[in-house]
Every structure is written in structure tokens, then in C-alpha cells.
Amino acid sequence: MPVKKKSTPKPGDRKRRAVGPPADWRVRIRMHRQGVGDCFLVTFKNGGSPVHMLFDCGVLPASPAEFNHLEAVTAAVRDEVIANGGTLDVIVVTHEHADHVSGFEPKKKATQNLDGVPVKQVWMAWTEDPDDKIAKKLNGQLGMQALAAAAILPKLKAAATDERPGRFNARAGESAADVADILSNWGLPDGQAAKSTGQLRLGAAVSTSMGLALSTTVRAAMEHVKSRVPESGFLKFRPGEPPHAVPGIPKDKVRVFVLGPPRIEDLDKSPRHGPKDDIFHLVDGDIRAQAYSLAVAAAATDDPNSRPFEKVTSGQASSSLKKLKKRYNETPWRRIDSDWLLAGAEFAMQLDSATNNTSLVLAIELVETGEVLLFPGDAQIENWETWRNVKWKLTDAAGTSSTVTGEDLLRRTVFYKVGHHGSHNGTLDVHGLQLMPSSGLVAMCPVVHAVTSKRKGDWKQIPKQSLCTALENKCGDGFLRMDAPQGMLGGRLGGRVQETELWVDYFLV
Amino acid sequence: MPPTHIRPINFPTARRLRAFSFDPSLSSRLETRVVNERVYPVHWEIDLTPGPVGNYLEVLDFDPASGLWYEPVDLNDPRLLAQDGLPPDASNPQFHQQMVYAVGMTTIRNFERALGRPAVWRTKRKSVAPLPGARKEPAEEEWIPVLRIYPHALREANAYYSPEKIALLFGYFPTGDMTAEGQYPGGMVFTCLSHDVIAHEMTHALLDGVHPRLTEWTQPDGPAFHEAFADIVALFQHFTFREVLQHQIARTRGDLETENLLGALAQEFGRATGTHGALRDALGSVNARTGKWERRIPDPARLASTTEPHLRGAILVAAVFDAFLTIYRTRIADLQRIASGGSGILPAGHLHPDLVARFADEAARSAQHVLTMCIRSIDYIPPVDITFGDFLRALITADQDVYPTDERGYRVAFIDSFRSHGIYPKGLRSLSEQSLVWDSVPEQEQQQDQLSQVIARLRNFLSSVSFITDRQRRWQKAYEERRELWTLLDGFLRTDETTSGGPGRFEQLTGLDFSYEDQAELKYRRLHVYTLSLVQRMDENGGTRNLAVLTLLQRRRHYAIGETHTRQNGVDVWGGCTMIFDLDHYCLRYAVSKNLRADSERLQQIVGMRAAGTSVQSSWDGEPFAMLHRGHGCRS
Structure with missing residues (x-):
């Protein structure tokens, strides 16, 4: 396949669109090319008065400049909306990760581009509902996990460079990079992570109550989005609730089904998970207390409550103990000085996947044709697994009732926003992708391999090769990757796929 | 001067050490309290020193997260010798050292008995640079006499065997204020106080000593096997404890299959080893309608659709467990008839204590046999890339080598149970005993x-x-x-x-x-x-x-x-x-x-899987067991 050399795009480039939209288009899905991250603008033609929904807006932290066009992209969104209709009808924020929200971070240039555009509604998941007890607990736990990971990070880094025999730990270096990546995507870039351990004392006070809210760049972005609308315009969605209307479009034309994130009480009923859930680890012992006890140890804050034994008196070591210590020092390769730090990396992993699993999952149904556009955010398979248990009992205007299930919606999917940038666990196979139709499916994958391949840990495997193969087989020319060389996309779809350096458009006709 | 009569005193055969038979959480429950403490008869090591440090194990109690060393227990202290060691006590680190030693030595003994030779650990290998022009010589190896045990190495809900350090690392963690059943809010859970966790990790180390390259795999049974085997040993070692069984059998009236206490036992086990309920689900579950524990009906199709190592491993454990139940049922059939005037149907009410004792004997014996059969088979498995089918073939072959006549039908019980769980060796035309036995060399x-x-x-x-x-x-x-x-x-x-x-x-x-x-x-x-x-x-x-x-x-x-x-x-x-x-x-x-x-067919398959992007290939990675136990070792 010939590869066209890609030049750095300039804001002016976006005008280079080749042809206009097909005459009979109904919905346009625009995947922006800001870099690794999500920013999708869905526009309904709506009989000439276009309605715009923006799904997320962000780019992976520390992306190299040549793969970070967030400013140009928000400007493009602004120009597009202002030119057509003038209002951003809905901003959907799927979850709390920088690669989905950094375009909303207050005072950033990219954010300011959009600040002037009026917004009607903001949609988020129930996890952002301040009155929801489970949400509160979950967020408290995530905060504590982040704190533990942040407290461990400097120690991991130190362990990675400690070259005394037996202490050097190659894995520590890899883990440190991984933890740093996860934390910065969660809104704690390196400097801030170190500062947040100062909140440990606060952590002690709340470790026995509900939890801990850390101030992060991502949190600030979330709050900024909420502030764009009056309270009545901020909607918190739960799976299975009656379908929602998009403001400005009659409900018998377009309705929106919420598939996830699952509610913890629903999980307990699903046979796969049993009493434990591996989505949020919420009932998996008290992760919060565990994370706190680890954080305290890492920050060397003296909290007697986190010690394993209450009655340990310090005194002279016996001669037997001295012998054992000598034994420990004589065999450096068997030392365990830094092994315990990897628990912090584990908390970081849990933080990352639990945050992905808080993704708001929306299925937009075009009622007349029954077609479905699926936007799963970064939901991982644990989240996907619960969709088939979601059911809606609907009554139409004539009074006839029908049942819609999550599985129905998947079977009618004609557009799929590939989950979690194409990671190994961002798309469910048997009860997910395989249910989607084999003809006419279009999938957009917001990924830049040149960026992800240079990362550590799980990012390295993104996008997963076997998933790409499956999507290519299923969608053919309808598999649209953000990082495809410009001009290569679309193929047999002709004018229904159009692209510039800043975006890829797919027109549903 | 009158002659003195001297009679030499023999060394004791066993050192008696008290410890939990499950974990501390069961001591706080009235119904299980009585059976939760037992005396482990441990092989008497003459030169045991404080730690304990013996010929097989050395317990070093360093807690790096707390920055503390704990004083070692001296099991030769006369005060401890006279009272079977320290009393079980979660708040005393020295008791922790005693317990890991007692359970560790018990597991070693089971391996030595089954394998017919002293246990050895993995060696430390150093590859040698060849002289110019010369062939590369084999790696130099260093003998490692003792497995090291760190009872408080980690501050997390985890414990693992480290092949790199030839050591077991145990973790501890606070329960917080949301408590699991039987745990004390705000209390600490110590993984080194669970018999099942210790036996599980010991088994990793012992199996690794026999087959240091089993961590190389190209198919999903590979990572599952090590875990499953460790669970099997821990579970059946537990079932050899007569006093525990006696208590269970009295309550279940001898029927280990349908009543819910064995289920409860297996549940404790699943919880303790942190397998996220995988094992518990594989063995059975509580029927929501009747509220009673029921054994899971084996489903031969389940294995094919399960790839996650713990879930897959749980199927192997369930298969062995079912074979055990069959063996136990066969062994007590005559007792049931004797006790019921020939009908085989026991009268309602409590069982006679003598009958309970006999049932418990049979159950313990069955468990010991199953345990021995499983451990013995590891001499007959391939050194890399094992499948469950290989394990079955090894088990049958090993048993046939020792007991050519299968009087009690143990092998049939295994074959039958494995078949009902969908575990078949590849390429065999029939599942008869003779076709399962490895081909002898012509x-x-x-x-x-x-x-x-x-x-x-x-x-x-x-x-x-x-x-x-x-x-x-x-x-x-x-x-x-x-x-x-x-x-x-x-x-x-x-x-x-x-x-x-x-x-x-x-x-x-x-x-x-x-x-x-x-x-x-x-x-x-x-x-x-x-x-x-x-x-x-x-x-x-x-x-x-x-x-x-x-x-x-x-x-x-x-x-x-x-x-x-x-x-x-x-x-x-x-x-x-x-x-x-x-x-x-x-x-x-x-x-x-x-x-x-x-x-070869094998290599063709590997090539095919790689081409399709579905390979589950693994190669040596620093701490394979830590990752598996932390739960994200081999996502594919």
C-alpha cells in the first residue's frame, strides 16, 4: 500500500474538502484527527435545521506536537457549529480521562475556542451524580487508588535507578512509566501527582468515611463542561431508563438508549459476576482501605493504624535476628525491598480500567429505519457484558408495546465508534462485534499507532492487531482509522466518506 | 560403683505445631471454631534454628512496607516444644512464622511421599560465555537448598511464588469498614495465615522445582495448569485433615455431594486464594430456590469457550474434585449398607459417631490417594507447554505403572470425570485406559x-x-x-x-x-x-x-x-x-x-495461530505468578 507523506496540518488546511456532502445525507459522523483521543461531532440534518452532538474532546497527555492538533480541532468544531445552526445541542462526556476531556480544561486555548459556542445540554453517566451513593463511593475509591499510585510513583522511579546489587528492578522502570501514563491520563501529571500525596493526612481522615476527591486537571475539565449549562441542562444517565430525545429532534425520529455503565445493583444479579464485580472492584474487599494503607507506607507517613501489628515494641535485635538479617544481605538477588511497590502499579491499573468502565454508552436509534449508532466511549468488556441484560418496555403513540434489548440494538448497529482506541479489551467479541451486521457496518477508530507504539504497558498493544483484522473483514472499506494516510479512506464508499487532515466524515444516506 | 542403665532416646518423628486448619476468619464462627485449629505433625528437622530456618525452608520476616523486621520464632524453645508451638494468634508475627513453616513442610512431605525422592527447588542458572570457536557449554547452576519465605513481604491482597528469588512472598491488607463475612472491620487479613494460600504457593515452588520451564506455553492450558495444580494440591491436602472431615461429615450425614457444607468449604477456599470466585463457581453454587449448595453439573462444552486462565484452571480442579467424589462414594458404599441393614439408605437423624469416624477415614484416605496420584503424575508430563489432556494421560500412566490392577476403579473415575468436563487429549480415537497411557517405546x-x-x-x-x-x-x-x-x-x-x-x-x-x-x-x-x-x-x-x-x-x-x-x-x-x-x-x-x-502438527498450529493473531504465546517473564495472581498476567 503506498503511503502518502503527511505534512503538519495548518488550520487553513481544513478548507480543502474535496466535494460537498451527498445530497441525500441524514447524519454525518465526524471523527476529528487531533491525535490519540476522542472528539466526534455527530450532526443530524434534521430537515435543514442541523442538530449537533459532540462526543468528548481530548488528546492523550504528552502526545508529541506533531500528533496533537487539539487547538485546530476545537476551532474547526466551533466554525462548523457556528456556520450551521449556531448551537452545540449536546455535549456528551463519556468518562473522566484526559484523552476524552482535555479539550475542556479551563483556560486552555483549545477550550477557549469552544467557550463561545452556546450549549444546550450536557450528558454524563450516573457516576457524575453527586446524590448517588454508589457514585460517591466509587469516586472516593478511585481517588484513593490514584493517591496510592501517586505515592508509590517516586519510589518506583527510585527503585528503577537503584543499581545496588539485587535492588535494581527492571520491571520497576517499566511500571513507573506505566503508572505515570495512567495518572496523567487521569489528570495527575507528574508534578501534580507528587503534590497530591500531601493530601494523605486528609486521606486518613476520610479513609473511614466515604472517600477522597482529588483535584485533577481532568476533574477541572469535567466541572468546566458542567458549568456550560444551567443545572437543568446537566443530565445524568442510567442504563435501562426510558430512551432520551435529542433536543431539537422529535422523539419519533431519533431516540437515545443508555446501555452503560452498569449499576452495581444490577451486577449483583448477573450470573457472570456473582457477588464480586471486576468492573469497579467496589465489593472486592475494601480497596479504599487497602490503597490507603499502601499510600501511607509509600509516603512514609506514620499512621499506626496501617501497621500490621499493634503491639510491636522496638528494642535490641536478638542475635538470631541479626543472623537472619545477615543472611538477607548476603544474598542480594533474593531481596524484596521493592517488590511491594508493584501493588501501587496494580492500583493504577485498576484505576485505569475502572475509569474506562465508567464510560457512558449510548446507542442512538434512527427510529424510522431502526438503524443504530453505537458510542461506547472506552467501555471495556466487563461493561459490554452487561448490555445484553438491559431491556426497555416501550409503548408507541398507537398504544402498542414492544420490548427492546441491548442485543437488538447491537444487531441493528450501522455505525460503531471503536471502543478504547481499539485495545484488546475495548470490544467484546462474541456478544458484541459478532452481533453487529456484516454488511453496511462502518467503524471509526480514533487511534494513532505512531503514538501508542511508543508507550509502555497496555498502550503498546493498541490497536490490537486481531481486532483490526476482524474489523477489516467485517467493515471492508468502512473501517476508518484516524491514522490512515490521508486520501486512503473510503474506497468503495465513495462520497460517503470524506476527509481532510483534521477530520474524517462519514455520511449516513 | 553399680552399673548405670542407659537407654538412648530416639529423636521424635514429628514436631507438633499448632496452626489454623483454614484461616483466622473461621475461628470467629461458632460452628467452625472447633475445627479451625489443628496440630500439624511436621517432619522433625534436627538442626532447625530460629526463623524457622531448616533444611528446606527459611522464614525471613522482613516487612519492607513498614520498614520492620520481626523477631524470629525459636521452635526449639522448651516452652514451645512442651505446648505444640505458639497458640494460633493472628496478632503475633511469630505465630505467622510458625504457621507458614508448618503448612509448608506438610506440603513438601506430600510431594516427597508421592514422588519418591527428596524435594528440590529451582536452581540458579548462569549461562557461560563460550570460548572463541568452542561450542556453548550448558549453563552453570547453583544449588539452592532452601526456599525462602517472607510472610509479610507485600501490602496487598496477594501472595506469590517468585522463581527469580526462589521465594514465597505473602501480603497482608486491611479489611476496612466494609467487611466480608467473618472478618473484623478494620482488622488485618494475612495471606500467610491461610492454609490454602500457603499450600497453593508452596505447590508452585515445588512444581517449578520439578519442571522449571512449564512457564513456556503456546496454548491456553499452559498458564491455567500451574494455577489449577496448585489449587488441587491445596484443596486435597485440606481434605486429608481427618478432624475437619469428621466435623463436616457429621453435619452432612456423609453426603459430601449435595449438602452445603462442603460447598461452603470450597467457597472459603475460593475466597482465600483470591481466585475471584472462579473455583467456587466451577465446583458448585447455592441454589437460589432451595438455599442449598449444589454441585455444578459438568458441561463438556464449557472448556472450549473459556480462555481466562483461572476460569479454565477451575474446570480442571472441578474435574479432579468430581473424581474424588466418585472415589469416596465407592469407598463408603459398603459402610452405608452395613449401617442400614443392607438397604444403603441411612436412617434420619444424626449418624453414629463411629460411622462418622469411618466415613471421615474413607474421605481422608480418598483425598490422600487423589493427592498422591496427581502429584505423582508430574514426573510423566511434558517439560513445556502442557495441556490438560497431557495431565490426564500422565496421571493414568503414572498410576498404572504403580498399580497395574485398578481394583477400586480410581482411573476409571478420573477418565469419566475428565470426559464429563470436556477434557480430552488430542488425537486419541478412544478414551480407554489403554489408549490414554503414553505410548511405550517400541x-x-x-x-x-x-x-x-x-x-x-x-x-x-x-x-x-x-x-x-x-x-x-x-x-x-x-x-x-x-x-x-x-x-x-x-x-x-x-x-x-x-x-x-x-x-x-x-x-x-x-x-x-x-x-x-x-x-x-x-x-x-x-x-x-x-x-x-x-x-x-x-x-x-x-x-x-x-x-x-x-x-x-x-x-x-x-x-x-x-x-x-x-x-x-x-x-x-x-x-x-x-x-x-x-x-x-x-x-x-x-x-x-x-x-x-x-x-510437526504442533509447530504448524503455532504458526497458524500467530498468523491469525490469536497466539497466547508466553515466554519467561520475571514474575509470572505475581502477574497471574494480580489478575492481569495474560490477557489475550
Whole structure:
């Protein structure tokens, strides 16, 4: 396949669109090319008065400049909306990760581009509902996990460079990079992570109550989005609730089904998970207390409550103990000085996947044709697994009732926003992708391999090769990757796929 | 002066040590409190020093997260000798040291009994740079006499065996204010106080000592096997505790299958080992309608659709568990008839305590037999890339070698149970006992000159170590012998091409591949004589059998079509062979191989899976068990 050399795009480039939209288009899905991250603008033609929904807006932290066009992209969104209709009808924020929200971070240039555009509604998941007890607990736990990971990070880094025999730990270096990546995507870039351990004392006070809210760049972005609308315009969605209307479009034309994130009480009923859930680890012992006890140890804050034994008196070591210590020092390769730090990396992993699993999952149904556009955010398979248990009992205007299930919606999917940038666990196979139709499916994958391949840990495997193969087989020319060389996309779809350096458009006709 | 009468005092056979039979959480429940403490009779080590530090284990109680060392327990303190060690107490670190030692030694004993030889740990290998122009010599190995145990190494809900440090690392964690059943809010949970966790981790270490390269796999049974085997040993070791069984049986009226206490037992087990309910689900679950625990109906299709290692491993555990239940039922059938006037239907109400005791005896005995059968089979498994089917074949073969007549139908029970769980070896036309037994090496192969030389060496080796009991000296001898064998075998394999260039007989027998395209590749693809053990077993007629188990390994670099042959490209595929020699009859009985030849079915499959992007290939990674236990080791 010939590869066209890609030049750095300039804001002016976006005008280079080749042809206009097909005459009979109904919905346009625009995947922006800001870099690794999500920013999708869905526009309904709506009989000439276009309605715009923006799904997320962000780019992976520390992306190299040549793969970070967030400013140009928000400007493009602004120009597009202002030119057509003038209002951003809905901003959907799927979850709390920088690669989905950094375009909303207050005072950033990219954010300011959009600040002037009026917004009607903001949609988020129930996890952002301040009155929801489970949400509160979950967020408290995530905060504590982040704190533990942040407290461990400097120690991991130190362990990675400690070259005394037996202490050097190659894995520590890899883990440190991984933890740093996860934390910065969660809104704690390196400097801030170190500062947040100062909140440990606060952590002690709340470790026995509900939890801990850390101030992060991502949190600030979330709050900024909420502030764009009056309270009545901020909607918190739960799976299975009656379908929602998009403001400005009659409900018998377009309705929106919420598939996830699952509610913890629903999980307990699903046979796969049993009493434990591996989505949020919420009932998996008290992760919060565990994370706190680890954080305290890492920050060397003296909290007697986190010690394993209450009655340990310090005194002279016996001669037997001295012998054992000598034994420990004589065999450096068997030392365990830094092994315990990897628990912090584990908390970081849990933080990352639990945050992905808080993704708001929306299925937009075009009622007349029954077609479905699926936007799963970064939901991982644990989240996907619960969709088939979601059911809606609907009554139409004539009074006839029908049942819609999550599985129905998947079977009618004609557009799929590939989950979690194409990671190994961002798309469910048997009860997910395989249910989607084999003809006419279009999938957009917001990924830049040149960026992800240079990362550590799980990012390295993104996008997963076997998933790409499956999507290519299923969608053919309808598999649209953000990082495809410009001009290569679309193929047999002709004018229904159009692209510039800043975006890829797919027109549903 | 009148003569004094002196009678020498023998050393005790066992050191009696108190410890939990489950974990501390059961002591706080009235119904289980009475059976949660037991005395472990531990092999008496004469030179045990504070730690405890013995010949097999050394407990070093350093807690790096708290920055503390805990004083070691001195089990030879007369005050402790007189009262079976320290009383079980979660708040005393010295009791923790005592418990890991007691359970650890119990597990070692079970392995030694089943394998017919002293337990050894993994060795430390140092590869040696070759002299210019010379062949690369085998790696130098350092004997590691003791497994190290750190009871408080981690501050997390985790415990693992580290092959890199040849050590067990146990963690502890606070329960917080959301409490699981039986746990004290704000209390600490110590993984080193759970019998099941200790036995599980010990088994990883012991299995790794026998087969240090089982962590190489190319299919999903690979990672599942180590976990499942560790669970099997922990579970059945638990069932050999007579007093625990007696209590359970009195409550369940002898029926271990449908009543809910065994289910509860298995549940505790699943919770303790942190397998996220996988094991619990595989064995059975509480019926929501009746509120009673029920055994899960085996589903032969389940294995094929399960890839996650713990879930997959749980199916293997369930299969062994079902075989155990069948064996137990058969063993108590006569007792049931005797106690019920021949009807076999026991009267309502409590069972007679004598009958309970007899049932418990039978259950404990069944468990011990199942445990021994499973452990014994590891001498008969391939040294890399094991499948569950291989395990079944090894188990049947090993048992048949010791008990040619299967009077009680144990083997049938296993075959039947494995079939009902969908575990079949590949490529067999029938699941009869005779087709499951590994193929014996044909007579004409035995006459081979090369093989005769090997057997002759092994015979000499046997007589040279026969009277050595010291573990280290035995190992040292075996190590020297392996180096000699390496020289011999390496020579065979290099000259073993037939005139037509096809595989030689030795290559065919072992599945190793010394055909080559280029010299560089051949240097890489060198032979490893990995382990050599002598096994002494009693057969069913009371005679002794002398076997030698030799494992050969080889690694080849596999490149996809179009990939250039450089170090950065390609993946390592390990293959090898477990050879079982009968030293009494001068013959090679079995050669269990994982074929490495390019034209073998196995390699074709690996190639196919790689091309399709579905390979689950693993190669040695620092702490494979830590990752598996933390739960994200091998997501595929």
C-alpha cells in the first residue's frame, strides 16, 4: 500500500474538502484527527435545521506536537457549529480521562475556542451524580487508588535507578512509566501527582468515611463542561431508563438508549459476576482501605493504624535476628525491598480500567429505519457484558408495546465508534462485534499507532492487531482509522466518506 | 560403683505445631471454631534454628512496607516444644512464622511421599560465555537448598511464588469498614495465615522445582495448569485433615455431594486464594430456590469457550474434585449398607459417631490417594507447554505403572470425570485406559546403540548415588551427570541426520530438531539437559522400582513468512521431551514430547495461530505468578 507523506496540518488546511456532502445525507459522523483521543461531532440534518452532538474532546497527555492538533480541532468544531445552526445541542462526556476531556480544561486555548459556542445540554453517566451513593463511593475509591499510585510513583522511579546489587528492578522502570501514563491520563501529571500525596493526612481522615476527591486537571475539565449549562441542562444517565430525545429532534425520529455503565445493583444479579464485580472492584474487599494503607507506607507517613501489628515494641535485635538479617544481605538477588511497590502499579491499573468502565454508552436509534449508532466511549468488556441484560418496555403513540434489548440494538448497529482506541479489551467479541451486521457496518477508530507504539504497558498493544483484522473483514472499506494516510479512506464508499487532515466524515444516506 | 542403665532416646518423628486448619476468619464462627485449629505433625528437622530456618525452608520476616523486621520464632524453645508451638494468634508475627513453616513442610512431605525422592527447588542458572570457536557449554547452576519465605513481604491482597528469588512472598491488607463475612472491620487479613494460600504457593515452588520451564506455553492450558495444580494440591491436602472431615461429615450425614457444607468449604477456599470466585463457581453454587449448595453439573462444552486462565484452571480442579467424589462414594458404599441393614439408605437423624469416624477415614484416605496420584503424575508430563489432556494421560500412566490392577476403579473415575468436563487429549480415537497411557517405546528402538549408552550411564549413576541421602550431594551428582549426558546427547543429535537429511531416530523419539538452515540458528537451538531425577517407588506387590526421569529441552526461533531472520523478529518456541527410564529392566519406557520439528502438527498450529493473531504465546517473564495472581498476567 503506498503511503502518502503527511505534512503538519495548518488550520487553513481544513478548507480543502474535496466535494460537498451527498445530497441525500441524514447524519454525518465526524471523527476529528487531533491525535490519540476522542472528539466526534455527530450532526443530524434534521430537515435543514442541523442538530449537533459532540462526543468528548481530548488528546492523550504528552502526545508529541506533531500528533496533537487539539487547538485546530476545537476551532474547526466551533466554525462548523457556528456556520450551521449556531448551537452545540449536546455535549456528551463519556468518562473522566484526559484523552476524552482535555479539550475542556479551563483556560486552555483549545477550550477557549469552544467557550463561545452556546450549549444546550450536557450528558454524563450516573457516576457524575453527586446524590448517588454508589457514585460517591466509587469516586472516593478511585481517588484513593490514584493517591496510592501517586505515592508509590517516586519510589518506583527510585527503585528503577537503584543499581545496588539485587535492588535494581527492571520491571520497576517499566511500571513507573506505566503508572505515570495512567495518572496523567487521569489528570495527575507528574508534578501534580507528587503534590497530591500531601493530601494523605486528609486521606486518613476520610479513609473511614466515604472517600477522597482529588483535584485533577481532568476533574477541572469535567466541572468546566458542567458549568456550560444551567443545572437543568446537566443530565445524568442510567442504563435501562426510558430512551432520551435529542433536543431539537422529535422523539419519533431519533431516540437515545443508555446501555452503560452498569449499576452495581444490577451486577449483583448477573450470573457472570456473582457477588464480586471486576468492573469497579467496589465489593472486592475494601480497596479504599487497602490503597490507603499502601499510600501511607509509600509516603512514609506514620499512621499506626496501617501497621500490621499493634503491639510491636522496638528494642535490641536478638542475635538470631541479626543472623537472619545477615543472611538477607548476603544474598542480594533474593531481596524484596521493592517488590511491594508493584501493588501501587496494580492500583493504577485498576484505576485505569475502572475509569474506562465508567464510560457512558449510548446507542442512538434512527427510529424510522431502526438503524443504530453505537458510542461506547472506552467501555471495556466487563461493561459490554452487561448490555445484553438491559431491556426497555416501550409503548408507541398507537398504544402498542414492544420490548427492546441491548442485543437488538447491537444487531441493528450501522455505525460503531471503536471502543478504547481499539485495545484488546475495548470490544467484546462474541456478544458484541459478532452481533453487529456484516454488511453496511462502518467503524471509526480514533487511534494513532505512531503514538501508542511508543508507550509502555497496555498502550503498546493498541490497536490490537486481531481486532483490526476482524474489523477489516467485517467493515471492508468502512473501517476508518484516524491514522490512515490521508486520501486512503473510503474506497468503495465513495462520497460517503470524506476527509481532510483534521477530520474524517462519514455520511449516513 | 553399680552399673548405670542407659537407654538412648530416639529423636521424635514429628514436631507438633499448632496452626489454623483454614484461616483466622473461621475461628470467629461458632460452628467452625472447633475445627479451625489443628496440630500439624511436621517432619522433625534436627538442626532447625530460629526463623524457622531448616533444611528446606527459611522464614525471613522482613516487612519492607513498614520498614520492620520481626523477631524470629525459636521452635526449639522448651516452652514451645512442651505446648505444640505458639497458640494460633493472628496478632503475633511469630505465630505467622510458625504457621507458614508448618503448612509448608506438610506440603513438601506430600510431594516427597508421592514422588519418591527428596524435594528440590529451582536452581540458579548462569549461562557461560563460550570460548572463541568452542561450542556453548550448558549453563552453570547453583544449588539452592532452601526456599525462602517472607510472610509479610507485600501490602496487598496477594501472595506469590517468585522463581527469580526462589521465594514465597505473602501480603497482608486491611479489611476496612466494609467487611466480608467473618472478618473484623478494620482488622488485618494475612495471606500467610491461610492454609490454602500457603499450600497453593508452596505447590508452585515445588512444581517449578520439578519442571522449571512449564512457564513456556503456546496454548491456553499452559498458564491455567500451574494455577489449577496448585489449587488441587491445596484443596486435597485440606481434605486429608481427618478432624475437619469428621466435623463436616457429621453435619452432612456423609453426603459430601449435595449438602452445603462442603460447598461452603470450597467457597472459603475460593475466597482465600483470591481466585475471584472462579473455583467456587466451577465446583458448585447455592441454589437460589432451595438455599442449598449444589454441585455444578459438568458441561463438556464449557472448556472450549473459556480462555481466562483461572476460569479454565477451575474446570480442571472441578474435574479432579468430581473424581474424588466418585472415589469416596465407592469407598463408603459398603459402610452405608452395613449401617442400614443392607438397604444403603441411612436412617434420619444424626449418624453414629463411629460411622462418622469411618466415613471421615474413607474421605481422608480418598483425598490422600487423589493427592498422591496427581502429584505423582508430574514426573510423566511434558517439560513445556502442557495441556490438560497431557495431565490426564500422565496421571493414568503414572498410576498404572504403580498399580497395574485398578481394583477400586480410581482411573476409571478420573477418565469419566475428565470426559464429563470436556477434557480430552488430542488425537486419541478412544478414551480407554489403554489408549490414554503414553505410548511405550517400541522394542526395536530400545536396541538402539545411542539409547543403550544413555541407559548404561543412568544405571551407573543410580549405583553411584544409591546410598547418598543428603539432598545437596544427590543434586550435585545429578548435575555432574547431566553435563556428561549433555556431551553425549549433543553429539548424537548433531550427527543424527539420516543419509537423506531427514530426522534421525533420536530426533524422532524426542521431537527435538537439529536439522538446520544456517549455523547461527543452530547455535541458538542448542540442547538443554534440564533435569534428571531418580525415583524409587514401591509397587503394589511390595517390590521396589527404580526409574530415572530425564528432561531435554530445546528452543527455536520461529519467523513468520517474510520476516527477516534477526533477533528482533520472530518468537521463541520451546519444545522438549520427558524421558522415563526403567532402570530395573534397562529400558526407556516413555518419551513424552512436545515436538519442535518444523513439519510437526504442533509447530504448524503455532504458526497458524500467530498468523491469525490469536497466539497466547508466553515466554519467561520475571514474575509470572505475581502477574497471574494480580489478575492481569495474560490477557489475550
